[in-house]
Amino acid sequence: MIAVGMEQTTLMTIDILDERGIAEARRMGREFLKQLAFRLIDQSRIITAISELARNIFNYALPGKIFLEVISRGRKTGLKLTAADEGPGIEDVSKALECGFTTSGGLGAGLPGVRSLMDEFSCTSRAGIGTTITAIKWLK
Numbered sequence: 001m002i003a004v005g006m007e008q009t010t011l012m013t014i015d016i017l018d019e020r021g022i023a024e025a026r027r028m029g030r031e032f033l034k035q036l037a038f039r040l041i042d043q044s045r046i047i048t049a050i051s052e053l054a055r056n057i058f059n060y061a062l063p064g065k066i067f068l069e070v071i072s073r074g075r076k077t078g079l080k081l082t083a084a085d086e087g088p089g090i091e092d093v094s095k096a097l098e099c100g101f102t103t104s105g106g107l108g109a110g111l112p113g114v115r116s117l118m119d120e121f122s123c124t125s126r127a128g129i130g131t132t133i134t135a136i137k138w139l140k
Contacts, residue, residue, distance in 0.1 A: 053083035061087020078138035
């Protein structure tokens, strides 16, 4: 079991170096979530978000990392998911967050999908420096 407190957190880091990193992120995410009391539907949402962010790193910005962290805010406990890379950056973040927008011919549901699956979402990106996406899911 993971102990959570104001000064105690648990962090897992997953390297995304190639396509295998997507499957590894899903597997390690599942293992991490087993230690928490998330409902099964929320576990599925989080694993989907992890998969989408890992796939984005693979498709656009290798190498990158996914970080999973147990967090507390007041009486709430949750999971903070961070995806970070040093890739080319996202030219227009607000456009990338629109449903249906794609640069690769896909469905354009990646980042908007992650945002809708999680309780909190933020994205910062700078051209030539990289992108950091942070999403939080709170235990209910």
